[in-house]
Amino acid sequence: MAKDQKAFYVDTTKCINCKTCEIACKDINNAALGQRIRKVRSFEVGEYPNIFVYNISMSCNHCEDPQCVKACPAGAYTKREDGIVVHNPDVCIGCRYCTWACPYGAPQFDEEVGKVRKCNMCIDNVEEGELPACVSACPTRAIEIGMLSDFENRPGSTISIHNLPSPNISKPSTRYKVKPEAMKR
Amino acid sequence: MSINLNRRAFLKLSGGVAGTVAVSGTWDVLTKEQIASAVTTDEGTQVIPVLCNHNCGGRCQIKAHVKDGVVVRITTDDRPDLENNPQLRACLKGRATRNRIYHPDRLKYPMKRVGKRGEGKFKRITWDEATDLIAKNLKKIVDQYGPHSVYVNYATGDEGAMAGRTSAKRLMNLMGGYLGYYGSYSSACLKYTAPFVTGYRDTNTYQTLHHSKLIILSGFNPAETVFETNSNYYLAKAKKAGAKVIVIDPRYTESAATFGDQWIPIVPATDTALFSAMAYVIITENLHDQAFLDKYTIGFDEEHMPEGVPAGNSYKSYILGTTDGKPKTPEWAAAITGIDANTIINLAREYATTKPAQLLQGLGPQRHAQGESSTRAGIVLAAMTGSIGILGGGWGGGEGGRKLGLDVGELPTGDNPVETQISVFMWTDAVVRGTEMTEKDGVQNGPLKSNLKFMWNLGSNTLVNQHADINKTIKILEDESKLEYIVVSDQFMTPSAKYADILLPSDHAFERYDFGFPWTGEEYILFGNKAVEPPGECKHDYWWMSKVAEKLGLGEKFTEGKTQEDWMKQLVEDAQKADSQFPSWEELKKKGLYRKDTIEYVAFEKEIKDPANNPFQTPSGKIEIFSKTLFDMKxxxxxxxxKYTPAAEGPEDPLKEKYPLQCFGPHIKRRTHSTWDETPWMEEAEPQTMWINPEDAQARGLQDGDKAKVYNDRGALVIPVRVTKRIRPGVVSIPQGAWYTPDDKGVCQRGCINILTSQRPTPLAHGNGQHTNLVQVKKL
Incomplete structure (x- = not known):
């Protein structure tokens, strides 16, 4: 197994697609319209009336092999010792390469400032003894933070999800619990 | 959003892993030194408990982080998250409050109308002039037409203890009263009908859901409607405990997607046909609880009928077709409901044999043209299976809980000397022909001595947007000889505000002290601080109503020398007298919450356990499957x-040839009725779209994202379509609450469903059947 790191865990079987995580994230980051640092995507599969819908709340996945770090010509990205991928706006030149390199569309371009912003797991918050905004916001307690090694060992834990990019590209650290219908086929 | 506070200016680029983490509690990775060094940018920020006080069932704790008089961040309940006292976490709307209170379109000054009514042309005036004009016109109208001519419109934009409508009622009661209403736009049919069956309306709390082995969500979508802050938390808990969830809904709702094990897409307005066929299966397969029926109910079979009723009128006779020759078989219902007979048979068997099972009915099915019958038929099914009064059983009645009474009350309104009341939905009729209305129009203690002439519409969008048939409504409002004076207070220029004669800017809950009360079973009250100053000249309704009272010579009687804050303190003092644990004003300001541990409450438990001492509060003392009171209405x-009665503009209406699609208006997550329609973050989270099945879309050349025109004889709107298999063919859904935005031909460009809805009242409750509409859709 890869080196252990901090990670998100989302139990999609409890996710009601309410987008509270998205808005709590927007609020703490003062994100303008169009910037969705965390976003819930809803996928619809099957044929009427036997359809199935699953919701994937996702921010930066703090990947083991972060494509943003590789793509950034300015060196604005750092993967920290604890695995969190952080972005330094002071160094960012606004070239947007990271927004194209990330398979998940995590980095968000801020038109007004001309720079990129992304999830840093609310590290400042966490250092003040709080949980990340999305985690403490979720009405069904579906989002958690913790260590990847713990999440990976949970039954049904996966990142191999239908309609999502192959995890082989960047090796995301986020783990999901999904219903079988949402598994990669 | 003009505030761009860079409170997170520093970055730590090296942080090491300090240990593993306990996930859902606190993050205990950090050393004290790390925490101390982190608190650098938030100096001077205060965290203040505030309120989100709009009309949903949840009441959530919100905390405003205030720096230099500006809310810079919103957080939610951060107490320990305990099983018997879970956190009251706010939804996406509450968390977006900064995007609402700092919206550039907030109304900031009192205004008077200068153009034609409804044109939206206003002139800024002083508070002195505004209160002068209101006092003068109110006096003139009351003197000329009497108190029956004054109406305080249904208003739920502010659900606090000091809402504007309360102030208006208090003032009117000092002036001889006003025409009252009964019912509500949310639950008219349920409220009116349930008492005929069970005496009063009550339901098991959500906290009991995990005891159910089967939960049927019938037209109930708590994932979006949020009937209680923790309704979805408890549903998730029930699922974890092994409950099976079946969702009966024309849409594959968010609740169906997350919690549903089975989706039964039903044709709208046919719930009673489905329930009747379920009853048929249960009776013919002898799955009903005869002992329960014999002991606690009246009217199930011919052996248990009230005296003086001709034979053949029992429920069983109706279901078996003994009298009308039409057995309510699954095949009969299949043709009506669009659900195949086998599914109905299996559903009936499963419901009757899984114990305990909960039938949670939403409010949607009772907002149909025959909304009364689905409420009654649901209770009957619960009675037939012996599911009433037991833990894990129950009949939802829409609210899946009950008000446990931790209510500190509100500004006292005094007694209304006028006893005459209309149904809440009938006010436009009362404007046009109030004095001609009778009991048949739902008038209670009538007749009306005047048509309506003066309208208080305070924190309400029901004047135009949320009432049915907007084109009919605005025609009535535009005629100034009918409703002579309209006073509106609001935070925004809503479609209703445009029809004001006097338009007053309201403060927001963050800008005053107030209480918040949940609808249902969790025992708590919230307290909201005044965290920031309101913008411009925004005022609380009580403040300006006091000025109006003063100008009418009623100032002292109205205020009793108290400000809004004084009244709040009075309510706290009174509550402390009634409950020794009730916190002081200072404690409330600090904590923002008074809460007891949750309890598992079972509705009608005492009636079932000890019926001799606790008869049902009906004429017979039993659950009235047959109601002689209703029967005698002939x-x-x-x-x-x-009984199943085909609804006007339902699936069996011949009008379907012209308007082939059934259209209804669900509640969606991004709005609370029409509140938050103006908030950009909410539009981003969930844009206003119409759901249409690919089959219906294809027939009209519509692709996902296309704009469509939706119309019937009452009006037309334009809306982008979402082509989705999540809705049954033949049905389209337009989320209710979007703001009526007409073009020059009166076609709504925003997709407000009430341009299409009808003012036809339901038969018994005279309620709003706003979900029963036939329409046509074409590509624009």
């Missing part, structure tokens, strides 16, 4: 037992 649409 109205085919108000039968003695719940």
């Amino acid at each position: 109205n085919d649409e108000i039968p003695g037992v719940p």
